[in-house]
Amino acid sequence: MLNDIFIQPFADMFAAPDFLLQVLWEGLVSGILYALIALGFVLIFRSSRIFNFAQGIMVVFAALTLVGLHAMGIPAWISVALTLAVMFVLAVSIERVVLRPLVGQPDIILFMATIGITLFLIGFGEIIFGGENKVMITEELGIPTDSVVLEPWGGLLILEQKDITAVVVAGLLVVALLLFLGKTRMGRAIRALGDDHQAALSVGISLQTIWVLVWFIAGIIALVTGIAWGARAGVSFALEVIAYKALPVLMLGGLESITGAIIGGLMIGMLEKLFEIYWGQPLMGGNTETWFAFVLALIVLLFRPQGLFGERIIERV
Amino acid sequence: MKTLTKLAGAAALGALMAGGAMAEGLYTPNLAYRTGPFAATGIPLMNGQKDYMELMNARDGGIGGIAIDFDECETGYSTEKGVECYEKTKGKAIVTQPWSTGITLQVLPKTNVDEIPILAPGYGFSPMADGKVFQWAFNIPLSYWDGASILIKYLGSQGDLSGKKIAFLHLDHPFGKEPLPYLEAAAEAQGFELVPIPVGLKEMQNQSAQWLQIRRERPDYVIMWGWGAMNAGAITEAVKTKFPMENMLGVWWAGHDADLKIVGDAGKGYKSVSWSFPNPEAPIMADLQKYVVEPGKTLSNAEEMSGVFYSRGLVISMVLGEGIRVAQEHAGKAEISPADLRWGLENLDITEERLEELGMTGMVPPFSTSCNNHTGHSGGWILEWDGEKFVKASDLIMPDSDMIAPLEEKAAMDYAEANQPWPVNEECGG
Numbered sequence: 001m002l003n004d005i006f007i008q009p010f011a012d013m014f015a016a017p018d019f020l021l022q023v024l025w026e027g028l029v030s031g032i033l034y035a036l037i038a039l040g041f042v043l044i045f046r047s048s049r050i051f052n053f054a055q056g057i058m059v060v061f062a063a064l065t066l067v068g069l070h071a072m073g074i075p076a077w078i079s080v081a082l083t084l085a086v087m088f089v090l091a092v093s094i095e096r097v098v099l100r101p102l103v104g105q106p107d108i109i110l111f112m113a114t115i116g117i118t119l120f121l122i123g124f125g126e127i128i129f130g131g132e133n134k135v136m137i138t139e140e141l142g143i144p145t146d147s148v149v150l151e152p153w154g155g156l157l158i159l160e161q162k163d164i165t166a167v168v169v170a171g172l173l174v175v176a177l178l179l180f181l182g183k184t185r186m187g188r189a190i191r192a193l194g195d196d197h198q199a200a201l202s203v204g205i206s207l208q209t210i211w212v213l214v215w216f217i218a219g220i221i222a223l224v225t226g227i228a229w230g231a232r233a234g235v236s237f238a239l240e241v242i243a244y245k246a247l248p249v250l251m252l253g254g255l256e257s258i259t260g261a262i263i264g265g266l267m268i269g270m271l272e273k274l275f276e277i278y279w280g281q282p283l284m285g286g287n288t289e290t291w292f293a294f295v296l297a298l299i300v301l302l303f304r305p306q307g308l309f310g311e312r313i314i315e316r317v
Numbered sequence: 318m319k320t321l322t323k324l325a326g327a328a329a330l331g332a333l334m335a336g337g338a339m340a341e342g343l344y345t346p347n348l349a350y351r352t353g354p355f356a357a358t359g360i361p362l363m364n365g366q367k368d369y370m371e372l373m374n375a376r377d378g379g380i381g382g383i384a385i386d387f388d389e390c391e392t393g394y395s396t397e398k399g400v401e402c403y404e405k406t407k408g409k410a411i412v413t414q415p416w417s418t419g420i421t422l423q424v425l426p427k428t429n430v431d432e433i434p435i436l437a438p439g440y441g442f443s444p445m446a447d448g449k450v451f452q453w454a455f456n457i458p459l460s461y462w463d464g465a466s467i468l469i470k471y472l473g474s475q476g477d478l479s480g481k482k483i484a485f486l487h488l489d490h491p492f493g494k495e496p497l498p499y500l501e502a503a504a505e506a507q508g509f510e511l512v513p514i515p516v517g518l519k520e521m522q523n524q525s526a527q528w529l530q531i532r533r534e535r536p537d538y539v540i541m542w543g544w545g546a547m548n549a550g551a552i553t554e555a556v557k558t559k560f561p562m563e564n565m566l567g568v569w570w571a572g573h574d575a576d577l578k579i580v581g582d583a584g585k586g587y588k589s590v591s592w593s594f595p596n597p598e599a600p601i602m603a604d605l606q607k608y609v610v611e612p613g614k615t616l617s618n619a620e621e622m623s624g625v626f627y628s629r630g631l632v633i634s635m636v637l638g639e640g641i642r643v644a645q646e647h648a649g650k651a652e653i654s655p656a657d658l659r660w661g662l663e664n665l666d667i668t669e670e671r672l673e674e675l676g677m678t679g680m681v682p683p684f685s686t687s688c689n690n691h692t693g694h695s696g697g698w699i700l701e702w703d704g705e706k707f708v709k710a711s712d713l714i715m716p717d718s719d720m721i722a723p724l725e726e727k728a729a730m731d732y733a734e735a736n737q738p739w740p741v742n743e744e745c746g747g
Contacts, residue, residue: 026525131356238354238546290517
């Protein structure tokens with residue numbers, strides 16, 4: 001038993017390094033997509049203290065809008081632009097109709113409101129687009145669909161070009177976000193709101209504008225995530241489920257930390273894949289990905305309740 | 318004034334609701350899932366079921382002169398919501414159609430008390446075939462053990478399975494685990510190695526870990542017990558990892574045209590067992606066009622109507638419709654009770670002649686049921702994806718009943734013993 005836990009997995013890694021590379025690559029692809037979803041949560045939480053339960057359905061809604069617009073005969077990239085416009089209108093509507101009337105209410109009320117947004121988007125999306133599985137317009141968007149086959153150490157490593165594209169685009173999006181938050185006026189305003197609401201409002205930062213902005217950015221992230229995941233297995237309401245994969249990322253990285261979301265996503269993506277392949281499948285019959293990330297996050301929380309990168313909150317009584 | 322307006326509005330709404338409740342006919346609720354992660358597979362099935370009953374009402378004035386009150390209660394494929402739907406509809410229902418193995422297992426003991434037949438065509442608990450123990454449950458015309466047996470028989474016809482390795486990629490859910498007892502017994506009997514590979518609900522769209530395991534295990538065949546988004550996820554990964562598509566086979570719920578269209582040509586050679594097949598030339602399709610599509614009563618579309626799942630929905634409602642007809646003839650009345658319907662479902666005889674009369678030739682194999690046989694064990698075809706649609710790749714293959722029957726009997730008795738007191742129909746001879 002000890003051999004199976006402590007020796008055999010590492011022996012397997014050394015025996016087939018090409019396979020280990022494949023495992024790490026798959027983990028990296030999953031991880032960067034988890035990080036993207038987690039970023040959507042973090043941005044909204046930082047600026048408004050709202051845990052956005054609707055992030056998952058926003059992924060579905062964005063992807064369905066894109067595919068639906070293209071099905072109407074609109075060229076792919078114009079469909080992308082129109083989808084972004086729809087996500088902007090959605091952000092404005094959420095701010096006006098849902099959030100503004102609830103300013104000053106307890107956090108749990110705002111959280112419940114995002115559950116309401118989720119249910120509304122599910123019903124609205126079903127009425128407009130139907131619940132059938134749809135094909136993502138991968139090729140129309142110019143995303144290559146072939147594979148790159150490498151033979152490291154005489155083995156086999158298959159890299160899907162659409163996965164490479166997803167990693168590159170997600171990476172660029174993260175860099176752009178970091179630049180936006182660090183170098184622009186609006187970005188600094190978002191960070192200011194995250195640091196201290198009262199102080200930010202007192203220096204003239206508009207809460208309404210920032211809320212629209214962060215929900216719109218979450219919409220952009222949702223669209224990119226929807227394209228990347230939809231290219232793998234089609235676009236359907238099942239995509240909503242993947243948002244739950246971001247929860248342990250948030251627990252691990254901290255709800256307020258952009259760095260935490262990125263590093264947490266990558267860590268969970270790669271570690272859960274390594275654990276599943278080298279320990280979960282041989283010793284536990286597989287499907288450990290369902291719980292591994294949560295257990296990892298819980299262990300971290302035992303030692304750092306605020307997550308790896310979250311802010312330590314000290315409240316004086 | 319405002320109060321008056323509100324009262325008037327409430328009265329109008331009340332009148333409307335009362336009108337709805339007074340709708341006459343045989344109440345046959347369907348615990349549908351048009352929403353949620355499995356909606357993509359649910360919608361065409363539900364549309365087919367609904368359209369068949371619409372056709373009966375529009376063309377024939379119902380069945381036996383009484384309208385069919387076909388209603389849907391949305392479950393989203395959630396077991397909890399399914400049980401709620403069952404409780405909500407059981408009062409006046411003559412049948413319950415739970416539409417998930419998880420929901421079926423939950424309502425199975427309740428239907429014994431409520432005395433309502435469960436109609437679970439092609440799903441549910443395989444030992445429900447034993448009508449002596451499961452008096453109120455029907456999984457017509459094939460059980461999951463039958464399906465697994467047909468797949469193993471087909472693979473056996475391609476070459477001796479002894480020493481071969483078969484990966485069993487399945488949803489980690491009661492549905493996905495259901496064929497395991499049969500497959501384990503078959504592996505022992507035929508000398509092949511079975512490698513079960515579960516797929517979690519949250520991993521359906523990203524099965525890279527499961528397919529890395531398949532790459533490591535190098536199985537000769539992959540049998541997939543998939544549902545909803547899991548099917549497209551698995552087939553995409555199979556294409557990506559270059560697994561030979563002709564060596565991948567699925568259960569009937571993993572043979573959905575829309576899932577395969579996502580991979581298109583790359584999915585050529587993929588196979589699925591099926592107990593139904595679309596026949597665009599069948600007279601029922603012309604009738605559906607005339608009585609349901611043209612008057613705007615369908616929620617479906619031409620592309621969906623040509624697919625395997627819509628056609629299966631039609632077959633499922635046909636089974637219920639025939640059960641009602643047989644029950645009416647036996648009871649001598651149109652307005653039958655759940656107990657009458659149970660008799661009807663136990664005495665189905667769907668022959669080639671009857672299928673021709675129904676305008677459904679070739680859409681389902683002939684089968685018959687009895688008090689003791691609540692499944693019918695119709696046999697199934699192997700369908701193959703040709704890049705655009707599913708085509709038949711085999712003649713009708715019958716399940717290995719000699720092997721399945723003792724397994725069913727034992728599992729049924731084990732279930733009854735574990736759920737005492739469990740009424741058994743001792744009058745059931747065969």
